[in-house]
Amino acid sequence: MSDRKPVFLVTGNDLAPQALDLLKDYEIVFAGKTPTEDDIVALCKQRDPVAIIVRYSKVGAAAMDAAPSLKVISKHGSGTDTIDKAAAKERGIRVVAAVGANAAAVAEQALALLLAAAKSVVTLNDRMHSGHWDKATHKSVELEGRTVGVIGLGAIGLRFARMADAMDMRVIGFDPYAKDLPSYITPVDLDTIWRKADAISLHCPLTAENAKLLNAKTLAACRKGVIIVNTARGGLIDEPALLDAIRSGRVASAGLDSFAVEPMTAPHPFHGEQRITLSPHIGGVTADAYVKMGVAAAQNALAVLNAA
Template structure:
């Protein structure tokens, strides 16, 4: 197989790269967060038959897709295709695949870890001890049992988190107009109104894709609906939340805390006010890239590319539209 695959925005796990190379493909990886002009130059230089998209500074658009003249497939390393112009790819006859289900368990675990750390007051307690303060009267931890968890988005990740949360004793509700009623079981209540979900939840965790409908979905008005002292968890996309409104709610004490794995601009500037607040817990968009998940995602992305090279049709759940 004389094919070229370019990985845009970082390297694959070794197992994924090996699959491509063992099939005879030449594999080139770029650094993370390459910008549009760099992508155009890379496409012209290597003329790839397929690209695997990891971390880009700009949207992968039609100019980049056509720059090399040979592109047959775009594989997303993950499930969020907001950095790919899927409509442009479709118009050009280039399928866009996703690694559906490959890292969902890791993301759900990460969301649960953020929930537990914040509700148990762990970041603040760690900071106090490191400052030489041993004062149990300053502990503000709460039990999770009996608290209400509201999930915004109830696909694979939301459903996985719901099972974990239910086992701990959280009362789980979810809002997702696109998920069938059959997915709501094991005590998970379907909420048909997002505002109601937000108003009734002690903890809100976001698991929806970034679309034109979900951009700034959690804005100042909706944050205002949340309970005094509630927590917001975002392992989805940063742009789903109005960051300025979130900062204001955290500074004013309306929200007790926020656990954030994604940001409106990535990588965010070191001066982002969210990093200066004592009631935030932040991670660098790593929920879905545990060592285990990265292997699974890389292997699936490579398999999607090889399927395209072999002329095989992928299952609909692996194709972006």
């Protein structure tokens, strides 16, 4: 009988020490900094993990079939769109997520991008460093009294909405699954968000139904001068349509932390657009969130394994 410990495969090159402490009875195999799907399939064949903690890349049917002992796939974060959930269900593999573990971090990034877009923070910083003083010619957007449309009212969207309310913004929100919303969020349909929102912040998962939710048609329905913020998934936005709307002035500015293809390829059409503020999908990447997500991912996986 083998004394080999069962394997946890981590699709990344690290995990918080607090999470590793929880997994001391298992062998931890790291897939590397930027693993491909083929890398993950190969490691599944070699090591036959009982659990996969998903940080980067996708986990599809081929990886699941390569690991006959696999019982659970645990997301290091809240979004599970990189996991083939239908394939997992067919194979009796549980998919779990660290819902809410990075809510504070991502909501803060969304607020930072909203403020950066409204206040031209990046452009003014660049101008100042080039020796300019634009006080006589520049006017920022004041957010007090403006309407923000929040699409997706899970842990992150709710936290962002609370921040916006604290700034005396009017908050309208769309989420067909949300219940018992706080009084400061007015539930509306998407058409109302397009018509009434001065700023729109995306906080929903990416699904086949809402892919390219912001597209030429919906952007044309938005208020002229709307601000767009996306800290969710890049696939929610038709990127060429957004660029056209920015250049036409339909969209005043955008703050984006996620993109259709990641890592973003260079050159990219967004590069050099002064009214688009970019960050490399780091909304949930803080020292605190790193620990919270790692611990939650480990705990969620262990709960499934211990119940088996």
